[in-house]
Amino acid sequence: MTEEQPGATEVVDSVLGALADPTRRRLLDLLAAQGEATATALAERLPVSRQAVVKHLGVLDAAGLVSGARVGREVRYAVRPTALDTTARWMATLAADWDRRLANIKRVAEAAERPADQEPGGRRPPAPSG
Amino acid sequence: MTEEQPGATEVVDSVLGALADPTRRRLLDLLAAQGEATATALAERLPVSRQAVVKHLGVLDAAGLVSGARVGREVRYAVRPTALDTTARWMATLAADWDRRLANIKRVAEAAERPADQEPGGRRPPAPSG
């Protein structure tokens, strides 16, 4: 666990996969609230077995969302904000990109709707595929 | 399709579920690039059948990520940035929250590590469970 950081795309990929499950989101909530907890302790506060929690923690760890540290005979898990932050930024960028494209396309569509309109010397964008 | 907007939590929930699938992400990429496309046209650019694409578009539509409009005998789908933006903001807030909690806990832990330390007049936070 706790490997070096791979490419942002892979981070986003695994984070999205990890966050898709409600139980895992609940798990992250609990971890964020308690700061640190073992799989056994977390399982007591969830309607699933410890083994299920362990598996989920494995997925979350692979996604870089949590990390576990051995303390004596138990393993304390804690939340790691970095991967989540990366995904949030990626998503925000994507949303902005969509907005940009949509605005572009709308503009072109409106321009094409009235081709007989007055077309002054100013040049419009050549293609919307920017 | 294209219902009224539900609570932000439900939006985030369905968006995360929708974005978990690679084919759906690919689908969104194509749609964002082309601006508008039919299920049939999208299926030609993907290694799955049209019906699979239709199902995915259904999921994406339920998540508010795309919307389809009937034009003659075909249905043109387009990307909708709002739900994605909502999820991005939610995620960024969550990441910030984790950071806050972690900083809080770390501070408290350090303070508890040396209880015999000089404790000046300044007051520290009463509990980390904020």
Add this chain to the structure above:
DNA sequence: CCGATGTGCAACTCTGGGGTTGCACACAGT
């Protein structure tokens, strides 16, 4: 009207992964 093209619906298959149980191993406390 007829063919071509596109959509909608339904039944079906099959793999992934969420969940469980059972047991072996590791460590702390007395």
Add this chain to the structure above:
DNA sequence: ACTGTGTGCAACCCCAGAGTTGCACATCGG
């Protein structure tokens, strides 16, 4: 040394959902 508690591993069950096929229905172009 022995017991209690926590972790790790493996086999197993089960179902949601990703994907398919087949066919009926709608629409455009001649």
